[in-house]
Amino acid sequence: MTPQGQFRAALLDPDLPVPSGLTGPAGRPARRRFDIYRNNVTASLTEALRQSFPVVRALVGEEFFIALAIAHLRAYPPASPLLMFYGQDMPAFLESFPAARALGYLPDVARLELALRQSYHAADADALDPDRLRALAPETFLAARLRLAPAVRLLRSDWPVLSIWRANMRGAAPPRDRTAEDILITRTEFDPEPQLLPPGAASFLTALIGGATVGTALDHAGAFDLTATLSLLLADGAITDLITD
Template sequence: MNTQASFASALLDPDQPCPAGLYCGNGADPASRFAVYRNNVQSSLINALADAYPVVAQLVGDEFFRAMAALYVRRFPPTSAVLSDYGHDFADFIGGFPPATSLPYLADVARLERLRVSAYHAADACPVQPQQIAAAMAEPASLGQLRLELHPSLGLLESAHPVVALWAAHQGDGDWQAIDLQQGQNALVLRHDLEVEVFAIDAGVACFIHSLRHSQPLQVAVANALAADPAFEPSQALALLIGRGAITRLSPHSEV
């Protein structure tokens, strides 16, 4: 292992000794100085995870969270200089972390929070004006083949747990005691007017949006949604997307 790799490895593992060959120009002990630097680096990464996953931290408590995050930091060092990217797979780590098995919803809450981080940093895009959408909807001959391009910040999460309710309860918008932990939820995450919003949506709406994101034409997206939920109302789903500025391009079949 070369000096740089040895330094990086020891930096994230407190059980490793100070790398050989370090010295301080002022005569200070290199091991002591390295220990301080290592602690600062680890603390900054743990703090970055706490900032990205505040509800997860609240659910397990600060001491548990920081201990769990410290193990993650040791196992998964940063691969990008962009600190907001760090911890993109933290939810998978939580899902395989034995001490967290008593909270089966914890990993999906982390996935929801990661979608919020991704939405906040996603590229911007101008929404299609409602008048343009109304004009396209007034053309029945081509309506079924119309494709809707959605905002880059949009994210979906299908969960067997009430992730939106759990998240909202920690924003002061819900009653923790009233949450049915056996009730699954589908989440829609979207940045609108510089604010990242979270919605609980029905299975049909989730299927509809999923189809649109995969470039399916409108008639296929509606058919898929109705198969998932016979009570699906296309007009309500479209109203949600239009109202939040989530439709950024209309593409007739001939342009695809």
């Protein structure tokens, strides 16, 4: 192993000895000195995860979250210096973390928190003027493709994940039943907002995001409230362009 490889391994594993060749003044041992680096790495990455996952943290408690974060950062150190996006592996990690398995909804809560973070940093875009959509003849509308804003995210969960998020972030009542929820994240200016999608609308949106025409997307979806879905998209500036061939 190279010297920095040895240094890195020992930073992330407190059971490993201090790398050779390190020294304090007058040749004295450097164990506590090396521990400063160990502590900096662990504390700063734990803090990055604390910031990214406030609801996961609230659900499992501070003490458990720190143990979870340390296990996570040792298994998955950041793959880039852009710490605002650190934690992409958290949902998969939660699925495999035995002590968290009893809380089956945690991975999807983590996915929602990651999606909100991505939306916050996504590119800005001007909203489509709703009149352009209203002016279309029905057949032109069906043949059109809708471009959604870069900050839009869609999340489908088997759990009432938005209700759980709202209970923790907005003081709403916690969900009583295990109902599946489809969530749309939009960003009107700078603050992403997650909203509940009408039942069935997610299939339609998935097809639209995949580049399908409105007509094809409708074919993919079952029965759902198209008017309510389009109003929601237009109100929050989620549609940025309309492409008619």
